[in-house]
Amino acid sequence: MxxxxxxxxxxxxxxxxxxxxxxxxxxxxxxxxxxxxxxxxxxxxxxxxxxxxxxxxxxxxxxxxxxxxxxxxxxxxxxxxxxxxxxxxxxxxxxxxxxxxxxxxxxxxxxxxxxxxxxxxxxxxxxxxxxxxxxxxxxxxxxxxxxxxxxxxxxxxxxxxxxxxxxxxxxxxxxxxxIKLNRNIMAIDVGVINTAATVDNSGNSKIYSGKQILSIQHYFNSRIARVQSKLTKQYPKRKWSKTLQRLTDKKNRQIKQSLHTISKGIITQAKKSNIKTIVAGDITDIRKDNNFGKRNNQKLHSWSFSKLIQQIEYKSILSGIRFVRVSEMNTSKTCSICGIIRKNSRVKRGLYRCKICSNLINADINGAKNILKKYLQFFSIEDGSIGNVAMPLVSRIENVIPR
Ligand SMILES: [Zn+2]
Known part of the structure; x- marks a missing residue:
């Protein structure tokens, strides 16, 4: 670890x-x-x-x-x-x-x-x-x-x-x-629909919606597309302009800002629940990570994921919370109740459905639970305590970022 x-x-x-x-x-x-x-x-x-x-x-x-x-x-x-x-x-x-x-x-x-x-x-x-x-x-x-x-x-x-x-x-x-096992452990999974999902071993869970980041992307991408098409009409050979650069920079800045709000929210939540250890999936080495390919194909760049994890890592260490990573392998494909790995598992509307034990759970919470389980397995502890996770609270970033 x-x-x-x-x-x-x-x-x-x-x-x-x-x-x-x-x-x-x-x-x-x-x-x-x-x-x-x-x-x-x-x-x-x-x-x-x-x-x-x-x-x-x-x-x-x-x-x-x-x-x-x-x-x-x-x-x-x-x-x-x-x-x-x-x-x-x-x-x-x-x-x-x-x-x-x-x-x-x-x-x-x-x-x-x-x-x-x-x-x-x-x-x-x-x-x-x-x-x-x-x-x-x-x-x-x-x-x-x-x-x-x-x-x-x-x-x-x-x-x-x-x-x-x-x-x-x-x-x-x-x-x-x-590693001395701390009682209060929180696991985090990152994703597109939900930027982050957290689960702790007392059964609390929370979802940090990805809507804001997606809407920032949507907003800027369509503006960028409009500017681009105008540009091509005027100058067929030119592909880039100062305006496009400015928009791209602004988009990235706002996404970063959003990620900061989320990582801050996670740390505040962790402090409130007296969390001593935060566990995240290991995405330090994106080059070797096959699991990442799928996510990378989605709308968000891989950098948002690693940026968010880095921010959480940095902020948790500064708050005196231990931060560890465990392998992310199969955490999104495994059922967090019965442990069956479904190779071609399809997540519909953000829900993970297990055909074996008929577990129906938010896909990102399922991922976070598996990350928590992986960590607990190091201590050969039964995870009975995390079997029943209450309905997650959904956190939306309320402060509207000026455009
Ligand atoms: Zn199952």
């Missing part, structure tokens, strides 16, 4: 210079990779695969070599992910735009897998060979603002610059037996 802990870092002025350096290099690498991909696309209508891009183009690239190999790979993986979503989108909307360039001054997050260690309560980041030579430094040994001990094994570390401060998000692999 994975557990994330967020640490604030206390870099020295010298170290901060390096962090600044490395995160700007990540932005430059992202943009270089994007530039080459776009040029190839223009030339032959194809986007090079991640592997060939790495092998042929980036291997000897200046920026690529300045970052530790896995850090550099992660940057290019992220871009590949953005291209994959674009390809899916293009099938439905040929005017969809390829991934954008990052702003020059942006400090991109940098990830470490094997090139980081925690030694004597310090975070040690190894530098690449090229960086060592150019800057005469082997590694950065950063002080934590406050050290939080955990029994897990550190697996992944991401350095993030946020509002003038440096943070390390460290993901630990925690052995199930090492």
């Amino acid at each position: 994975k557990q994330t802990i967020i640490y604030k870092l206390n870099p020295t002025i010298e170290q901060e210079k390096h962090l600044h350096n490395l995160t700007s290099i990540a932005t430059k690498l992202y943009n270089t990779d994007n530039y080459i991909r776009r040029a190839t696309w223009k030339k032959c209508g194809k986007i090079p695969s991640w592997y060939s891009q790495k092998k042929k183009v980036l291997k000897d690239n200046h920026w690529y070599k300045l970052l530790p190999s896995q850090t550099a790979q992660e940057v290019t993986h992220n871009l590949q992910g953005a291209y994959n979503s674009w390809f899916k989108l293009r099938k439905k909307d040929e005017k969809a735009r390829p991934p954008r360039f990052r702003k020059k001054e942006m400090l991109s997050p940098i990830s470490f897998y094997q090139q980081f260690k925690i030694i004597d309560d310090k975070l040690k980041l190894s530098m690449s060979l090229k960086y060592r030579k150019e800057h005469n430094i082997k590694s950065l040994e950063l002080n934590f603002n406050e050290w939080k001990k955990t029994s897990g094994i550190p697996k992944f570390c991401q350095i993030i610059f946020d509002k003038g401060k440096w943070f390390a998000h460290i993901v630990y692999e925690v052995e199930e037996t090492n």
Whole structure:
């Protein structure tokens, strides 16, 4: 099971210079990779695969070599992910735009897998060979603002610059037996019709409607379509304009705002119910997740889902609530009462219907219950307590976002 802990870092002025350096290099690498991909696309209508891009183009690239190999790979993986979503989108909307360039001054997050260690309560980041030579430094040994001990094994570390401060998000692999079972556990499932559904082990459940986000999308998509058709009439060759960009940005901003309201609502609810642990499906690695494909085909982009989970994770950790992820595998296909997995289960009108035990339940609540069950299974606990979930309360975001 994975557990994330967020640490604030206390870099020295010298170290901060390096962090600044490395995160700007990540932005430059992202943009270089994007530039080459776009040029190839223009030339032959194809986007090079991640592997060939790495092998042929980036291997000897200046920026690529300045970052530790896995850090550099992660940057290019992220871009590949953005291209994959674009390809899916293009099938439905040929005017969809390829991934954008990052702003020059942006400090991109940098990830470490094997090139980081925690030694004597310090975070040690190894530098690449090229960086060592150019800057005469082997590694950065950063002080934590406050050290939080955990029994897990550190697996992944991401350095993030946020509002003038440096943070390390460290993901630990925690052995199930090492986690003390808390009584108050809440599970979350994310979806399109309902942005989120929560269930706790006292039987409370709540649904956060996705109507607002869908209506934001509907509203902007039709406006965008109108502007686009006008544009094509006037200038047949032009596909994009400042107005279109402005509308797209506005749409994304409003969706983000909506997601923030929902994640805030979930945390408020969790605090009220004295929840000690929040469990979510593991969607950290979208690339490997088959379960995601189906959802991705739906109207919302995968980023909304991961954004929401990230927000909940961040806010729960800041509120002192433990946040864990369990595998999402089959959680939407399994009946939460009898445990039968239906391969081709069809959800009608947001309801999950089980033919075996005639369970009829809100599909997202069913998903959340399965996530909770998966977590409880680690402790071989019967889930009798969550068998009967009361009718969920539906939460609608009341505050209307100005357009
Ligand atoms: Zn059933």
